[in-house]
Amino acid sequence: MMFSKLKSFVRSVIALTTALAMSPPALAEPENYTVDDEHFSMFFEIMHIGYAPVMGLFREVEGEFVYDDETRELKSGKLVFQSDSVFTNHKERDEHVRNEDFLDSKQYPEIIFTITGFETTGESTGKVTGNLTLLGQTRPVVLDVTLNKADAYPFGHEEYTLGISASTTLKRSEWGMTYGIDQAMVGDDVTLHFGFEAIQKSGWF
Numbered sequence: 001m002m003f004s005k006l007k008s009f010v011r012s013v014i015a016l017t018t019a020l021a022m023s024p025p026a027l028a029e030p031e032n033y034t035v036d037d038e039h040f041s042m043f044f045e046i047m048h049i050g051y052a053p054v055m056g057l058f059r060e061v062e063g064e065f066v067y068d069d070e071t072r073e074l075k076s077g078k079l080v081f082q083s084d085s086v087f088t089n090h091k092e093r094d095e096h097v098r099n100e101d102f103l104d105s106k107q108y109p110e111i112i113f114t115i116t117g118f119e120t121t122g123e124s125t126g127k128v129t130g131n132l133t134l135l136g137q138t139r140p141v142v143l144d145v146t147l148n149k150a151d152a153y154p155f156g157h158e159e160y161t162l163g164i165s166a167s168t169t170l171k172r173s174e175w176g177m178t179y180g181i182d183q184a185m186v187g188d189d190v191t192l193h194f195g196f197e198a199i200q201k202s203g204w205f
Contacts, residue, residue: 030075033162033198035063040196042081047187056088056097065115065198067162069150074118074128081111101179108135128166134175143168143194159199166194
């Protein structure tokens with residue numbers, strides 16, 4: 001009788017082990033990430049009278065997105081820039097860029113990029129599609145993105161962190177920003193370059 005119970009127990013263990021072996025592995029869940037504003041850089045460049053590009057940046061930005069590290073898919077997210085935080089290393093020019101000729105910061109204090117899709121192009125590269133809202137108008141934009149590193153941070157907060165580079169070129173006239181284009185004073189093409197770190201979080205900030 002005892003031998004019969006032992007055989008039954010062994011059969012149960014084997015059946016359970018087989019079932020576990022045949023079960024599909026648990027998939028990692030997409031995680032929330034917040035942009036580390038202490039390690040965020042975005043600069044733009046635009047040609048001035050054909051001589052040389054003027055370069056500038058935005059000093060205030062916040063962002064969040066959902067990323068699946070296993071499938072390397074970017075699910076959703078957005079970046080928000082404060083338009084009056086623009087800086088080109090020239091006080092009078094910065095004031096001009098903030099006024100109605102360019103960013104119109106009083107009426108449109110935020111520049112928002114909202115992610116709408118993602119396409120993998122390589123092991124660590126992809127294209128992010130999204131909508132850029134500028135001067136109250138929203139137009140599609142595509143960013144070329146590179147994932148530089150994904151690992152636990154070596155010091156400080158020690159959280160799992162992504163290091164990302166991205167770039168794109170757009171025509172500002174598509175958002176109604178046309179100052180200086182007809183006179184060839186200020187270029188229409190604006191090139192944007194991003195470099196930032198994003199920290200894995202359990203929830204939105």
